[in-house]
Amino acid sequence: MVLLAIAPLAALAVGGRRRLAGWINFLFCLAAGTLFAGASVMAIRHGATESSWVAFGPGGAQFLLDGFSGVFLALISLIAVAAAFYSIRYLDHYARYSARSYYVSYPIFFLGMVGIVTVDDLSAGFSVAWQLMTLASFLLIRFDREDPRNVRVAWRYLVLMELAWLFILGGASLIPGAAAGDSLHELTSKLASSDATLHSAVYALLLLGFALKAGVFPLGQLWLPDAHSVAPSPVSAVLSGVMIKTGIFGIARTLFWMVPASAEVYDGRVIGLVVAALGTVTLFIGTSQALKQNDAKRLHAYSSIGQMGYIVLSLGSAFYLQYSDNPQLRVLAAVGLVGALFHVVNHGVFKALLFLCTGSVQYVTGSKDLNRLGGLIHLMPLTTVLAAIAAAAVAGIPAFSGFISKWAIVSAGLLAGKDTVVLALFAVVALMTGAMTLAAYVKFFGLAFAASGDEAGRSAAPHSVPREVPLVMLVPKGILAAICLFQGLFPAVLIQGLLLALRGTRSSFPAELPPLAMPVALVLIFAAAFVFARWLRAAGGARERKAPVWLCGYQQFNGSHRYGSDAMYAAFKNFTRWTGGNVK
Amino acid sequence: MSTLTTSLNILAFLGLSPLFEAIIRKVSARVQARQGPPLVQPYLDLLKLLGRENIDSAGTWPFRLAPLIALASILTVVAVLPLAGRESAFTAQADTITLVYLLTLGGVSVLLGAFASRNPYALIGASREMITMILVEPVLAMVLLLGALKAGSLDLMSALYGAIRPGYGIAVVVMLAVYLLGLQAFVARQPFDIAEAEVEILGGPFIEYSGPNFALFKYYLMIKQMFYAYLPVAIFVPLPRSGFYGVDLLVQLALTGLVFILIGLLAATHPRFRIDQAIRYYAVLFVLAVLALGLSLSGF
Numbered sequence: 001m002v003l004l005a006i007a008p009l010a011a012l013a014v015g016g017r018r019r020l021a022g023w024i025n026f027l028f029c030l031a032a033g034t035l036f037a038g039a040s041v042m043a044i045r046h047g048a049t050e051s052s053w054v055a056f057g058p059g060g061a062q063f064l065l066d067g068f069s070g071v072f073l074a075l076i077s078l079i080a081v082a083a084a085f086y087s088i089r090y091l092d093h094y095a096r097y098s099a100r101s102y103y104v105s106y107p108i109f110f111l112g113m114v115g116i117v118t119v120d121d122l123s124a125g126f127s128v129a130w131q132l133m134t135l136a137s138f139l140l141i142r143f144d145r146e147d148p149r150n151v152r153v154a155w156r157y158l159v160l161m162e163l164a165w166l167f168i169l170g171g172a173s174l175i176p177g178a179a180a181g182d183s184l185h186e187l188t189s190k191l192a193s194s195d196a197t198l199h200s201a202v203y204a205l206l207l208l209g210f211a212l213k214a215g216v217f218p219l220g221q222l223w224l225p226d227a228h229s230v231a232p233s234p235v236s237a238v239l240s241g242v243m244i245k246t247g248i249f250g251i252a253r254t255l256f257w258m259v260p261a262s263a264e265v266y267d268g269r270v271i272g273l274v275v276a277a278l279g280t281v282t283l284f285i286g287t288s289q290a291l292k293q294n295d296a297k298r299l300h301a302y303s304s305i306g307q308m309g310y311i312v313l314s315l316g317s318a319f320y321l322q323y324s325d326n327p328q329l330r331v332l333a334a335v336g337l338v339g340a341l342f343h344v345v346n347h348g349v350f351k352a353l354l355f356l357c358t359g360s361v362q363y364v365t366g367s368k369d370l371n372r373l374g375g376l377i378h379l380m381p382l383t384t385v386l387a388a389i390a391a392a393a394v395a396g397i398p399a400f401s402g403f404i405s406k407w408a409i410v411s412a413g414l415l416a417g418k419d420t421v422v423l424a425l426f427a428v429v430a431l432m433t434g435a436m437t438l439a440a441y442v443k444f445f446g447l448a449f450a451a452s453g454d455e456a457g458r459s460a461a462p463h464s465v466p467r468e469v470p471l472v473m474l475v476p477k478g479i480l481a482a483i484c485l486f487q488g489l490f491p492a493v494l495i496q497g498l499l500l501a502l503r504g505t506r507s508s509f510p511a512e513l514p515p516l517a518m519p520v521a522l523v524l525i526f527a528a529a530f531v532f533a534r535w536l537r538a539a540g541g542a543r544e545r546k547a548p549v550w551l552c553g554y555q556q557f558n559g560s561h562r563y564g565s566d567a568m569y570a571a572f573k574n575f576t577r578w579t580g581g582n583v584k
Numbered sequence: 585m586s587t588l589t590t591s592l593n594i595l596a597f598l599g600l601s602p603l604f605e606a607i608i609r610k611v612s613a614r615v616q617a618r619q620g621p622p623l624v625q626p627y628l629d630l631l632k633l634l635g636r637e638n639i640d641s642a643g644t645w646p647f648r649l650a651p652l653i654a655l656a657s658i659l660t661v662v663a664v665l666p667l668a669g670r671e672s673a674f675t676a677q678a679d680t681i682t683l684v685y686l687l688t689l690g691g692v693s694v695l696l697g698a699f700a701s702r703n704p705y706a707l708i709g710a711s712r713e714m715i716t717m718i719l720v721e722p723v724l725a726m727v728l729l730l731g732a733l734k735a736g737s738l739d740l741m742s743a744l745y746g747a748i749r750p751g752y753g754i755a756v757v758v759m760l761a762v763y764l765l766g767l768q769a770f771v772a773r774q775p776f777d778i779a780e781a782e783v784e785i786l787g788g789p790f791i792e793y794s795g796p797n798f799a800l801f802k803y804y805l806m807i808k809q810m811f812y813a814y815l816p817v818a819i820f821v822p823l824p825r826s827g828f829y830g831v832d833l834l835v836q837l838a839l840t841g842l843v844f845i846l847i848g849l850l851a852a853t854h855p856r857f858r859i860d861q862a863i864r865y866y867a868v869l870f871v872l873a874v875l876a877l878g879l880s881l882s883g884f
Binding site (some may be wrong): 534 | 635638641642643646647651653677682684688689692695710711712722725726729732738795797863874878882
């Protein structure tokens with residue numbers, strides 16, 4: 001299984017021909033991804049709880065594929081395969097570079113991420129996986145290396161990720177008696193028998209390292225927006241869609257598996273609250289920075305920080321609540337935890353889709369600047385629909401996938417307010433931030449696709465006439481969009497899986513959860529009301545006429561007269577200047 | 585029975601919202617020492633618009649879709665609303681957060697239409713509308729949450745009728761003040777009609793809409809306005825509980841009419857804020873609402 005992911009390395013080293021190399025890379029990723037997906041379904045169903053020793057030649061490492069890693073493994077496989085498919089044609093965009101380094105790094109990157117979520121130690125095996133992931137992604141981020149700025153960004157990424165690695169390794173080595181190759185379970189029991197004063201240092205270092213990866217404020221701002229916006233779009237999709245989730249994976253593992261059952265209730269609650277507060281700050285700051293961006297990919301990147309904030313908030317408050325004696329609050333902890341994991345999956349899918357759509361825009365027009373793009377609905381009708389689905393999902397519009405997970409996260413927080421007021425306040429901030437996410441994505445979709453300015457888009461284009469992207473690029477986007485819609489309308493399927501996957505956590509969760517779904521009845525009412533509105537519109541028998549917008553005789557200057565991304569929400573940007581991430 | 589109340593909900597809002605619009609117009613006309621249009625005028629406006637020529641300036645699906653989503657979303661909100669303390673057939677299906685997001689969906693469709701209109705004025709309006717939504721929607725959410733969190737459940741019955749259940753506390757009084765201070769912003773009337781600002785940016789998001797499409801948006805705005813005027817009546821005024829559903833409902837609707845007179849008076853006597861001034865005002869409201877919610881959760 002793991003062998004299969006190593007194989008492309010050899011095969012691709014010889015792949016000099018760009019499209020052929022792309023197809024080979026895709027087929028290898030597909031084969032490996034299918035096997036991984038199968039394994040993760042097995043893991044979610046039956047869930048190993050003991051880690052097993054897998055030997056590689058002289059060395060080896062502890063591997064653990066339980067339900068929880070199964071969820072991440074399946075998500076990584078899905079996004080990595082979709083992005084590999086998309087890369088085949090996308091790399092045409094980078095004709096001046098050899099595709100070899102790209103296709104050598106890509107499968108290693110994939111392998112590294114798989115390693116992070118399956119290896120069960122914090123020493124040798126973990127280091128190998130982390131380095132594979134970091135070095136390969138460094139090469140991918142550096143891919144467009146003509147611009148010295150991109151190279152600088154990539155180096156900064158590399159340094160910070162190595163720093164995160166040192167934090168995590170340092171944290172693990174502080175545990176008394178920890179030997180290289182110990183499984184998490186052994187580490188936890190050693191930690192439990194050690195002096196309690198050491199605990200905070202260990203957890204602080206572990207969480208610091210993983211938070212750096214996950215993009216928690218203020219660490220995420222150091223690398224994430226730059227790295228995600230300079231990488232080739234399919235790589236950005238993988239970085240934002242799944243790589244930062246390995247940080248979330250680490251945080252969740254640390255909290256829910258590595259805090260020994262004997263931990264003082266007080267300690268556990270403090271850790272939970274600190275994590276939740278960090279998550280709240282992250283989601284607010286990240287999203288308010290996203291709102292300010294004019295570069296579409298930076299907008300997505302900042303919004304990723306914000307969305308990670310939701311997940312971290314929910315992990316922290318779930319951890320806090322599970323120490324409660326009140327069974328109702330324990331149910332809320334479960335709702336929050338399931339919501340967080342659901343959001344991990346949702347965010348992986350819709351953010352990857354958004355990056356791929358933005359990549360298509362770049363491929364066709366050569367620009368990702370929201371001040372210049374516009375009117376793409378006429379040129380790329382299919383990409384427009386797919387981008388609309390993804391934007392609706394990230395904005396949490398009812399009956400789309402983001403709504404379900406945010407609803408679970410926010411309502412768990414609010415209801416817990418009766419016990420701990422501050423959790424309700426966190427949830428109110430999250431609710432308000434939902435509207436800011438909406439603002440950022442209304443701007444992205446509205447300006448690039450719906451609003452006027454195709455004159456501007458055309459002048460920026462390297463090709464003479466922008467047109468829809470090739471089918472090979474549309475298919476992976478279509479698959480992601482279909483999954484996105486499915487999760488919004490039938491969330492129960494995934495939630496069942498997540499409940500199974502969470503059996504391994506230290507805390508005992510109630511088996512029954514309140515239903516987490518947009519009820520079908522509401523969708524039906526909406527549909528009926530929609531039909532009524534259509535009827536009403538036609539009832540007067542009004543004639544229809546198409547006429548261009550009257551702009552006082554300046555129609556032909558539409559491009560230079562448009563209300564661009566700079567001006568959009570200007571008053572609000574001024575009001576939130578203190579949150580940083582300002583443009584110019 | 586509950587199916588009946590659902591249809592009653594929709595009929596009440598579809599039927600009465602133009603009348604309430606007329607009250608605003610009448611009141612502001614009286615303040616300006618004018619006669620004002622007859623009370624049926626908004627009905628006639630809608631009918632006339634439905635028959636007028638529908639000019640499609642964008643030629644794209646978001647432009648045509650936006651008015652439909654707007655009206656459908658607000659009708660969905662109305663359908664789940666428990667009027668006069670009685671659940672409709674669908675009240676149990678929705679909760680407070682769903683309600684807030686459905687209201688947001690209406691705003692989103694306005695923005696979608698505005699972006700698709702290819703007109704700079706529409707975009708200026710959209711920008712202002714979105715800023716208002718970011719700051720005002722959470723305030724509304726907190727008003728609804730006051731009752732919901734007291735009862736420890738997010739369902740709509742407790743959100744609408746739970747806030748004053750044990751009686752007025754400090755928190756409820758603060759929240760009532762917040763609602764009254766925010767009323768004009770909720771209904772987008774002067775001094776907070778910044779997004780539309782007829783005399784300044786010519787209707788903002790709606791500038792390119794005409795005929796039936798515009799009629800749908802107008803209807804959406806009227807129903808939304810009635811929803812926001814009905815809300816304080818349900819939340820802050822105790823139900824008469826006369827034993828007759830009809831009587832309770834009539835009392836509530838009459839009080840809603842009073843709220844509309846207040847809206848009209850405020851609108852006629854206050855000049856419009858600039859958006860940057862309004863943001864600071866909204867921010868104060870937000871802080872006050874958080875305070876009220878915190879007080880309520882701490883048992884005041």
